[in-house]
Amino acid sequence: MTIFTLGQRLLRMLLWPVRQWLEHLEVHDRQLAHRLCRLIPAQCPFERDIVVAKWHIHIPPLCHLNPLYEELMVLRYRALCYLADECQEDISAYC
DSSP states (O other), X not given: OOHHHHHHHHHXXXXXXXXXXXXXXXXXXXXXXXXXXXXXXXXXXXXXXXXXXXXXXXXXXXXXXXXXXXXXXXXXXXXXXXXXXXXOOOOGGGO
């Protein structure tokens, strides 16, 4: 087993309680839902296209390297669903 694999396992073990907490977090408050939608971006903020002279440099999105990426996206989705379904609010500002 390589050091890289051991590091990944250790990271997964350390982040497991945070992942569980994010997965089980219920959104039942309008202010919390708005705050989550503002804090968690809909798209990866790191993806960029840079043009220098005649060269086109594309920096790919790195969000998938974040070990909590999927849990945060699901939490944002639940907050959007709460605002749209329960509060009957227009969520187009967050999309």
